[in-house]
Amino acid sequence: MNIKALRAFRLTLHEGSIAKACEKLHLSQSAVSRLISSLENELHLELFHRKGRRLIPTPQALAFHKEAGRILDNLEEIRHIADQIRNDQIERLRVLTMPRIAPSLVSPTAQRFMSMQPDVHLILDVRTRRDAEQWLVGREYDLGIGVLPIEHPDIQTEVLLKVRAQALLPKGHHLLSKSSISAEDLSDEPVIALLPGLLLRTQLEDFFHSAGIQKNFSCDVASSQLACHLVADGAGITIADALTANIVDQSKVELRPIVPERWMSFGLLYPKHNELSEAGKRFVEYLKEDIQSLVGENTLVEGK
Known part of the structure; x- marks a missing residue:
């Protein structure tokens, strides 16, 4: 897929006109129009309606942008990431968590990890249970933390604790x-x-x-x-x-x-066939240590 076409689509959507998108892309209007047309042909979607000089995004365009938003965000970071990797500036750990446990379970461990591992850049994202499967299978993240069970052939899980409903x-x-x-x-x-x-x-x-x-x-x-x-x-x-x-x-x-x-299970999710980095192993270690403080009448920690 043409990255320039994706960028042209996104800028036109955000700016509301091809002319403004052209200014940022340093391309002619005809060039941007061709990029958008090529993307429409490739996706088999109609992305914009013309209303005078304005371009109105179609429902299909909005739905595509919503679903592909993270990928488009990552495209903007590719050059920066490549520079960091080339210069060996910093190690990254990408952690995905689900909304239900992000504030109470993941946030304290993230704070501890950041203070103990200042040389690692932590990327912490929150996704729904349904989205988590998609992003982990796509190798967008190194590690997931959330509600179990999840049954997917490309994801392995480990129960950490069970909480009574x-x-x-x-x-x-x-x-x-x-x-x-x-x-x-x-x-x-x-x-x-x-x-x-x-x-x-x-x-x-x-x-x-x-x-x-x-x-x-x-x-x-x-x-x-x-x-x-x-x-x-x-x-x-x-x-x-x-x-x-x-x-x-x-x-x-x-x-x-x-x-x-009735009990609810929470735990770890890993993309299969993807070796967890040392930074990821340390994050899991901190998480398991923090979970020990949650043991109680209505909370069971696995292995205890």
Whole structure:
């Protein structure tokens, strides 16, 4: 694929006109137009509509840019990365984490790694569970940390800890008088769930189905963090884990374990056939040491 064509597409999209893209690319308008046309032919997509002197990106163009955004970002860094590698300036460690554990589990280890390994440049990205598979298989990252299980022939995993699923309730809720929460307890309560198809949504549906309850959720959200914030604001109840629930003001919420017991697994993801660098091994070592402090009634560390 022509890198110049990709750059022409991106600049035209951002600038809103070929003329402005031409200025930054130092090319003629006809040259930029040809690059965009060649990209459209290669992708079999219509990328722009003309409206007077303006170019309006099509829905296909926006969708392509959204999905290919990371690749396009990396294209801009290729020369800089090559210079650093050639000059042996710095070692890089690319770590991918999932949103649910980025603040509570990964951030403390990242801070420790940065202080202990100042000669290594840490690149820490946050991706959804679905996206994580794609980026790891594509070797975009050296190491992933997130929710398990993930079953992919090109990804190997290692469970680090299991956290008990709990109901997160707003302070003062009448169910806080109970030491544990069942599906029956929540049958008439407003429950906030993740979007259909997400792992935690599937687990939540199974929790109610196993109790013979057809539950209509009060709200579907895209992330566990948002669900927890809604609980803190008094919008309802959600099922989460202590790692995720810690992101909200603890003076506004309380946790109660659900029954029967259900556990959520978190761990490491590696691209298969890709040897982890010494920097990556040190990051994993720090992460495993930090996890030891999480051992408790509702958290089990593997191997302990």
